[in-house]
Amino acid sequence: MLKYAIKRILLMIPTLIAVAILVFLVLRVVPGDIVELKLTAEGGEVSLEQIEAEKTRLGLNDPLHIQFIKYMSGLPRGDLGISLWTEEPVSEEIFARIGLSFELALLSTFLAVIIAFPLGTLSALFRGSFIDYVIRIITIGGIAVPSFWLGMLLIMLVLSFGNLPPLGTVSLFVDPLTNFNQMIWPAISVGYRYTSVVSRMLRSSILEVLSEDYIRTARAKGLYEKIVIVKHGMRNALLPTITVIGLEFAFLLGGLVVTESVFNLNGIGKLFVDSVVRNDLNLLQGLVLTVATSFVVINLIIDLFYAALDPRIRYQS
Amino acid sequence: MLNFKKSIVGVLTLAAFTFSGNVALSASCPKTGGIMKFGVKAEPPTYDMHGTNSYAVMHFVAQHYSTLLTFDWNKFPKLEGDVADTWNQSSDGLKYTFKLKKGIKFHDGTPLTSADVKATYDRLRNPPKGVISVRKALFSSISSIETPDANTVVFNLSKPDAFMMDGFASPFNAIYSAKDINKDPKWHLKNVNGTGPYKFTSHSKGESWKASKYEDFHHGDNCLDGTEGYRIKKLGEPLIGGQIMAEWRGTSPPERVMLKKEMGDDVSFQAKTLMTLWVVSLNSKTEAFKNKKVRQAINMCIDRHAGLKKLAKITFTAPRPSGYLLYNSTYALPDEELYKIPGFTKDIDASRKKAMAMLKEAGAEGLEFTYSNRAVSHPYDHIAIWLMSEWKKCGLKPKMITNPTSKFVKIRREGGFDATIDWAPSFLPDPTLMHFKYISSDRTASNYSKYIDRDLDKLFDGQAGETDVEKRKAIVHQFEKKALENAWVLPVTYTDRVIALNSKVKGYVIANSHILNNTWRGVYLDK
């Protein structure tokens, strides 16, 4: 197991380097002009010389290979350059906000898992019944309903009953109740989809387990037998489900982009949209890199977990 | 008997005045205490007011600083002293002498002297390498600054400048401490140390900006315990939900309807025309637009009378037409004259008929052209959609191309459009400030149409140095008429700014721009 783990971790490094290079190359092509934006968007008289001078000062007029060298040499030290908008280090801008996104993602995952498991199991066990159809419709709703629309509706719901939670995210450790109030609505908004996906995967995995030959003989014996068999077959049913929890967690990070905008939360999702709108290349670069890296790492963890549960995986490839 | 009582009252009052120190101070704060929470829809790119035009910086940072002069908000644009006590101007207009108030201290305890004012204005007109001063050009007439003693500052000008006095009151010209500038000219980009009513406490990136009351504030009318500014995306829900109490940029009409419905008496509104003019700039490189008649025709299709009234109901534009200068301001063209210019006449049907005839004659019937729009809803999308429908009524075929702001400004700079939405913000209806945009493109970077017009340049220079108001008016009117008839830049209208405040917030007087009166002196909270 250890050998497999080390092999996988080492394989991750070239992937990450390739990601970094890809991000750099791709973002050089972004049209738009952040210095124009910073200096002229509010009007006023700024001369062309002043604009050019700012661009040079920020390193935007450096030749491509210089920019590349600066970028790549900074990476191992965790130096992602400075944000073209605030001139603060990109890593600080990201660090200040990543905690919130992470907490939101974790909360959604937690909610999703505790709701999806009973839902998926029931749906599978009572396949074809009314309960199954209802749950299937609810879960397809989760995949169909746009999360930002759900978010908007939730905000209106909360407003009609009272006040919104205060702005300025409060840490979980300082004031858990307020923190919960701030987090729960976006968590539901982005977690509905997550819950549905996990529930559906669990359902089909259990159904598959139930259809195996050695199970079929017991089916005729009724529900009680089914439950007993499922408990034993659960391990096999869990594997693809856990994979999907891992894969969808990463999808969740993407879903945060829209949700944070709807709920005005100061996380990296909102930062991402802001950096695209403003053309803050360095920040955008740093963000994409951070997200991609977390993705790769999370996938690795899931794979290792999967491999630990299923020895066959380790001996493939 | 009456006289005796009167004199006792008089003596007691005098005693009270003497012993309580400055009675005027407590009168300017009917109530003290509380934290004012406000929202800002943008992120400040810097803390340095000299180097930005961004309202986000103004809203967060202005409360920490003072300026040499400021405006009396109740009698705008009357000037009053901020750190200046008295001042005078030489008869030839080449020398301005200021006497500073005594006893002012920066937040870190350093006393304010004339050296600080000199250092600030030197930084503004001649920024050191690596520092950007976006309004540098406005100080070009200052030739030197002297400090004969710790409380006196003398500005020597090389030529008379009609705008200079107002320039001293610009909220962006925050007085910095010479010691901080000398320590590092870029110090103020990331640090705050001023003489303003509230002290900087913390900035949580992307989220909040906190300040607390400065006890030694020289005017004494900082009534709040502190302020908290939050980054918001939309105004409505945070105000209704109690997350913020104020927002200084402005609300749209439908938003106001919603706020009134939801909050009833808990919300109060203040309105004043905002001096940002929305214009459409036509590209001088577009073949069809080189014909003046075509440009005028395009201008004449727009129904500025009835149409603007309707537009004003769905977005925050003003409901009436305007030239480049704010209507009803000192130097603006009087309405009777404005309404004679093609495009501003009252009979829109006649105007459109004439326009279509002009287009036909020029061979530009059913002309197709691109209109570059910025991807922001208020008022850009609204103005764009309205203009499209107006131009279609003349048989024109405009095509709207919308882009996010950073792409939009690039396109605007590079001339990648036939027509583009554009805007001319100002904080003062002064022609030097407001006409800068319409002179030849080799003299100003904000002429995106990129035309050259030496006649306009001459008229502009003429009014900039003319200190006699009536003579200046004459020159300015000539400029307006000529530029409007040229129809390179078509004014849409000004902005109807209405701010929404929670009724708890009192003592605030709205000014003609969202960058004015953001120190919140005299603002207090009351249930």
Next chain:
Amino acid sequence: MSEIPLKIQKRRTILDFIIQQPLGFIGLIMIIVMFTAAIFAPHVAPFNPEDVDFEASPALGGGQPSWEHPLGADAFGRDILSRLIYGARTALSIGFLSAMLGCTVGAIIGTTSAFYGGKVDLIIQRFIDLMLSFPIVVLAIVVIAIFPKTVIAGIDINVIIAIAIPFTPKVARVIRSQALSIVTLPYIDAAKASGYSPSRIIFRHILPNVSAPYLIMLTAFIGQAILLEASLSYLGLGVVEPTPSWGLMLSGVNSDYYRTAAWMIIYPGLAVSIAVFSFNLLGDSLRDWLDPKLKL
């Protein structure tokens, strides 16, 4: 047990599909209705979606659902029903085209990779892994940031490419694993020995046999594409004014009207949900019917 979907069994006609998969059939009907409305939009929609009529705006007190405007009018007095119908055009065309583009390119890459094997396969695999390192939304937004807005025949090509690109590696991976099992079959060896060109083998012999997972992924991704387009337009990064788009109709400022004109918010959101819902119903049922064992 072989992974090849068995097409031989009993005769499976559309009628069988309708009977065995009622939910899928409902999805199919709804999709056909939407497509029809979208194609015949000029005849079905009561108004031109860009017709401005300030009098009908809720801001001026109008716009309620009425005989004239069955679903109400928006801030500019534009008819919402018409904008929904034309919005269906945007959603379906962008959804369908981007899913088609992504799935087709992905399928070709996947089969090619499986066919050649060895070094080629390894390199392509690495590249696919690389692309899979980005969440869909992030990748789409980055592509949007790069490509200038290109509109051909009223359709935003840059949005289509932005949505198609994240799907491609996912499809490539699944199709590749399916194709791998086909490539090792004897009749492929025979085809190679007969001197058939690789492209002929790929296109004539392998691709048709992965049509089941392809179709399943296609329907699933059309739904996701519609959702992605709505999200991008909501953020202001996708389709922009004046093109009607359901996501755009929900963007930020329209929620100013939620108290005075709730219909402006409810209907576009419902439209997106129903559209994606239908495609998912169809996709689920297709999968049940064609290949229940398929793991996506």
